Amino acid sequence: DAGVTQSPTHLIKTRGQQVTLRCSPKSGHDTVSWYQQALGQGPQFIFQYYEEEERQRGNFPDRFSGHQFPNYSSELNVNALLLGDSALYLCASSLKGSRTDTQYFGPGTRLTVL
């Protein structure tokens, strides 16, 4: 049973560029959430996708956008990159409607903005 997978593992970009990160949820899951984890901090919620729509959003600017595809996989896009966007980006999947809706995390994508 494949867990949550993310690509790429590492990415280096320069300020002002745009980046796309990808996530495939755990088999059987239909909901994808994205988190940003700065160095030495806990993850911060960016947004959640279910049925191809953004359902919840954290306190992140519009430069952060996403998409969910019919196969439940998801992309996170960040435009006009800033140095402060350097972080580990984590994707988590879950099954909507399950009793606890527990989220399972992928290994993350390490983004470095120079």
Added chain:
Amino acid sequence: GNSVTQMEGPVTLSEEAFLTINCTYTATGYPSLFWYVQYPGEGLQLLLKATKADDKGSNKGFEATYRKETTSFHLEKGSVQVSDSAVYFCALRGLRYGGSQGNLIFGKGTKLSVKP
């Protein structure tokens, strides 16, 4: 708003020592509570969870009890191993309007180092 406060690290213990990592929370209603672990260079792994007051979550020798009266969810292990060295995150998940599950809110994490 909802929040989680964890004891600050780092915590350094000798192998076979007793571990406690304190976690308290602020939330309306009855959130679900979680402990996640992050090994060096990896993503988060769910360690244990509890969904209602007095529930005890347990896994791999770790335990935590959901204490509504003290709004706490302290992580404990009776005898730590070198392989337990990692960062531990306490998290909560409240309910949104309408009853659906909200997003996870994490503490800042506690780094544990276990020496042989």
